[in-house]
Amino acid sequence: MTDTITVKGIVLSGDTLPDGGISKEPLIGATISKTISNKRTALEAITNLDGHFGLPACVGDTLKVEYVGYEPQMIVVTEDMRNVEITLAPYQALMGEVVVLDARQEENHYLDLNVTDEHGNLMDSDNLDISRIWIDEDGEEDYEYLNPKYFDENHPCRIYWDYDLALQDEDDKPLKEATLRIEADGYDDPVIIKVKYPKRNAKKTIKFKHKKK
Template identity: 30%
Template structure:
């Protein structure tokens, strides 16, 4: 009878332990993403590798749940991707992204609206120069006006 009572008590205590004690503790990580010139970048993708992701605000701020040892990946068009390993959860994380020195590839719009590489579909596609083909302050009524 005494053995049964002790076993019941141990089972009750085992199931009533808080779950956060059994798993690694995550807490919110705050920070700012800036360009190498110090300008805040909005819309930067901030991702915990193998986990959740978020975007930076207009002021370059982000908040994401992570734990110590997680790797955060920062990606943005025109900037080199950066990865940072979290060593502290108390201090805000400030990240500077470096601009890519090359140009982005040229995009050509095809008749079906599928973007292709330049000169890949020379017969079906046409390079558009939108600054010369659209008259100012006139609405575009159809796509045939753009492709002449």
């Protein structure tokens, strides 16, 4: 049997400083993903404001660490990866070479969800589960959990539409619209909303009303 662990660690920049040292600054929003054949079910994590991440994986899995402007890095999961430090090296462009950054990062199409309780208090994003739901070809409901990309006190739940696999079609193009189901700890009934592809960015407030009895 393969052991499953939660790989935890920090992603740092490997920029060279004027004194010849390495910057070792946390990279916020770096992507760590499992490299598996079926990308529609791939797991991934995003580093937080301190550059830290956590991602369930099996010993022997290969993880890909990416950040715009830096060389991607592949790492193989071992049993002791519970406090790993990953340093990404910046792209080394040759003279005359043009480095093309990820255009989707520049577009910034995202959806900010402000989810509140029955009193209007902002709810902790750790207590929320957000998924896209749809009716499959057999007429049955299917779903896929979204991966919120950014959490802080100003943007409790920001979902970058262009990055989330669940919000893309089979050709990796953003869906024009989607139905989202939002579930919150302590509440029986989920909130279901329909959202359209944001031209640039969008905000939506969702309020839960009735707690579990």
